[in-house]
Amino acid sequence: MVRQIYLIATGIVFTISIWMIFLWAPTEINQGQVQRILYLHVPFAWASMVAIIAIAFTSFLFLLTKNDRWDNLSQSLAEVGLVSAVVMLFSGIVWAKPVWGVWWTGEAKLTTALVLFFIYCAYLLFRNYFPPGNARNRIAAIIALIGAIDSPIIYYAAQIWEQNHPKAVVGPLASEESSLNGEMVITLLFCVLTVTLLFVGLVWTQYQTNKLLRSKNV
Amino acid sequence: MLNWFKVLSILIKKDIKIEFQTKETLVTLCLFGLLIITVFSLSTENNSLINQNFGAGILWSSVIFAGSIAMVKFFYHEEQNKTLQSLLVMPVPSELILFSKSIVFFIFLSISEIIIFLISSVLFNLNIFSLKLILGCIVFNIGYSVVGSFFGVISSKSSSKEILLTMLLIPIITPILMFIIATTNDVIRSELNSNFQTWLGLGISFDIIFLTLMSYLFGKILED
Numbered sequence: 001m002v003r004q005i006y007l008i009a010t011g012i013v014f015t016i017s018i019w020m021i022f023l024w025a026p027t028e029i030n031q032g033q034v035q036r037i038l039y040l041h042v043p044f045a046w047a048s049m050v051a052i053i054a055i056a057f058t059s060f061l062f063l064l065t066k067n068d069r070w071d072n073l074s075q076s077l078a079e080v081g082l083v084s085a086v087v088m089l090f091s092g093i094v095w096a097k098p099v100w101g102v103w104w105t106g107e108a109k110l111t112t113a114l115v116l117f118f119i120y121c122a123y124l125l126f127r128n129y130f131p132p133g134n135a136r137n138r139i140a141a142i143i144a145l146i147g148a149i150d151s152p153i154i155y156y157a158a159q160i161w162e163q164n165h166p167k168a169v170v171g172p173l174a175s176e177e178s179s180l181n182g183e184m185v186i187t188l189l190f191c192v193l194t195v196t197l198l199f200v201g202l203v204w205t206q207y208q209t210n211k212l213l214r215s216k217n218v
Numbered sequence: 219m220l221n222w223f224k225v226l227s228i229l230i231k232k233d234i235k236i237e238f239q240t241k242e243t244l245v246t247l248c249l250f251g252l253l254i255i256t257v258f259s260l261s262t263e264n265n266s267l268i269n270q271n272f273g274a275g276i277l278w279s280s281v282i283f284a285g286s287i288a289m290v291k292f293f294y295h296e297e298q299n300k301t302l303q304s305l306l307v308m309p310v311p312s313e314l315i316l317f318s319k320s321i322v323f324f325i326f327l328s329i330s331e332i333i334i335f336l337i338s339s340v341l342f343n344l345n346i347f348s349l350k351l352i353l354g355c356i357v358f359n360i361g362y363s364v365v366g367s368f369f370g371v372i373s374s375k376s377s378s379k380e381i382l383l384t385m386l387l388i389p390i391i392t393p394i395l396m397f398i399i400a401t402t403n404d405v406i407r408s409e410l411n412s413n414f415q416t417w418l419g420l421g422i423s424f425d426i427i428f429l430t431l432m433s434y435l436f437g438k439i440l441e442d
Contacts, residue, residue: 063438111392118389125385129376139372139439143386149431150390153424157393160416161400 003204010197017187017194025187034098039187041091043195044084045113051081051199052116055123056148059141071137072214074144075127076206080199082120089117108158115154119147225310229318236295237326243292247330251284252337259341273344274402278395280334282362285327286384289366292323293374302371302440312440313433319367320360327359346405350414354401357421361394361428368432372439397421 021039028035055077062070092110097103104110123143130136237243258276296302305315339346366387373383388395397417404412 115389115392118385122385122389125382126372126376129378129382130372131375135375135439135441138441142435142439143372146390146431146435149427150393153393153420153427157396157420160413160420161396 003201003208006204007201010194010201013194013197017191020187020190025184026181028184031099034095037091037095039191040195041088041095042188043192044087044091046192047195047199048081048084048088048113048116048120051077051084052119052148052151055081055144059144062141063138063145068137068214071141072207072210073203074141075124076203076210078120078123078127078144079206080202082117082124083202084195084199085113085117085120089113106158106161108155108161111158111161112151112155116151119150123147222311222314226314226318226321229305229310229314230321233318233322234325237322240295242294243288243323244326244329246291247284247288247326248333250287251280251330251334254280254283255334255338255341270344270406273338273342273346273406274399276342277334277338277346277402278399280338281327281331282388282395283384284330284334285362285366286387287380288326288330289323289370289387290373290379290383292319292326293370294379296371297374306440312437315440316364316367316371316433316436319370320363323367324359324363327363328355331355331359344406345408346402348405351401351405353418354398354421357418357425358394358398360425361421362391364425364429364432365391368436368439371436394421394424397424 017039021036025036025039027033055074058070058074058077061067062074092113093103096105123140126143127136127140130139255276258272258280262272262276302315306312335346338344366383369383369386369390373379373386376382397420400412400417401414403409404414
C-alpha cells in the first residue's frame with residue numbers, strides 16, 4: 001500500500017517535471033529545443049552513477065552479513081541501473097549529434113558511461129548464466145565490487161585517452177561553456193529529484209518482484 | 219618462502235605439461251588470432267594510412283578475442299577433470315593457484331603475440347617492433363592474464379562460458395586496453411610527443427591493484 005502511494009506521488013511529480021521541461025523552462029538560445037534533452041539525460045546519468053556505488057555498498061554488506069536481502073537489493077539496483085544507463089546513453093547520443101555535430105566522441109565521460117553500461121550487463125549476465133545458489137550470489141557481489149573499483153580507473157584512463165584525441169569542434173557550443181538561467185537550473189534540479197524518486201520506486205518494485213520470484217524459486 | 223616457490227613451480231609445470239599434451243590453448247590463441255588478422259587484411263586495402271590508423275585496433279582485437287576463447291579452453295580441462303577441486307583439498311594457498319594460472323597464460327599469450335605481430339607486420343606492412351611496445355605488452359599481458367584467470371575460473375562453471383568470460387573480462391580490462399592501443403598507435407605512427415609515461419604509470423598501477431585485489435578475492439570465489 002505504502003509503495004503504491006509512493007508510486008502515485010512519483011507519477012504526479014513526474015507529470016509536473018514534464019510540464020516544467022516543455023512549457024515552463026525557456027528555450028536555450030544556442031542549442032534550441034534540443035537542450036531540453038539534458039533535463040532527462042543529466043538525472044539518468046546521475047541515477048546510473050549512484051546505482052553502481054549503491055550496488056558496491058549493498059554487495060559489500062552482503063559479503064559481510066550473508067543476508068539475502070542485500071543480494072536481492074544489489075540485483076534490483078543493477079536492473080534499474082542498467083535501464084538508467086541505457087536512457088543516459090541514448091539521450092546523450094541524440095543530444096550530441098545536433099550540438100557537437102557527431103553522435104559519439106572519445107570523451108572521458110562518454111567512454112566511462114559506455115563501459116559502465118557493459119559492467120551492468122556483465123553483472124546481470126553472470127547472474128543469469130551461473131547456476132543459482134550461494135556461490136552465485138557471493139561471486140556476483142565480488143563482481144560488483146570489482147566493477148565499482150574499476151570505474152574510477154576507467155575514467156582516469158579515458159581522460160588520458162582524451163588528450164590524444166581531438167574533441168568534437170562542430171556546433172555552436174563547441175568552444176564555449178553553456179550557461180543555464182534560473183528557471184533552467186530549477187527545472188534541472190526538479191528533474192534530478194523526479195528521476196531519483198522514480199529510481200527508488202523502480203528499485204523498490206523490482207525488489208518486491210525478485211523477492212516473490214526467489215520465494216517461488218523461479 | 220622456499221616452499222611457496224616450490225609449490226608455484228610444481229603448479230606451473232603441471233599446467234605446461236597438460237598444455238603440451240593437448241596443445242589446445244596455444245593453438246587456439248595463434249590460429250584464431252591469425253584468422254581475425256586475415257579477415258581484416260581481406261577487408262582493408264593495403265594502404266599505409268589506413269593501416270596506421272586501424273593497425274593497433276586490428277592487432278589488439280585479434281589478441282583480445284583469441285585470448286578469451288583460449289582462456290575458456292585453458293580452464294575447460296580443469297572443470298572437466300575437477301583439478302581445481304582436488305587442488306583446494308590440498309594445503310595449497312588459493313592465491314598460488316591464481317598466480318600459476320596467470321603465469322602460464324602470460325607465457326602462452328606472449329608467444330602468440332610474437333607470432334601474430336610478425337604476421338601482421340607482413341600483411342599490413344607495419345613497423346611495430348620497439349622496446350616501448352615490448353614493455354607495453356609485458357604490462358598488458360600481466361593485467362590480462364591475472365584478470366582473465368580470475369574470471370576464467372568463474373565462467374568455467376557456467377554453461378555459456380565464452381560469452382560470460384568475454385562480457386566480464388573486456389569491460390574490466392578497458393584501462394589497460396586503452397593503454398596498449400595508445401602505445402601501439404604511438405609505435406606505428408612513430409610519434410615522439412606521446413604521454414607514454416603516464417600510460418605506463420596507469421598500466422603498472424592497474425596490474426598492482428588487480429593483482430592484489432584478485433589474489434585476495436580468489437579464495438572467496440572458491441569457497442564451498
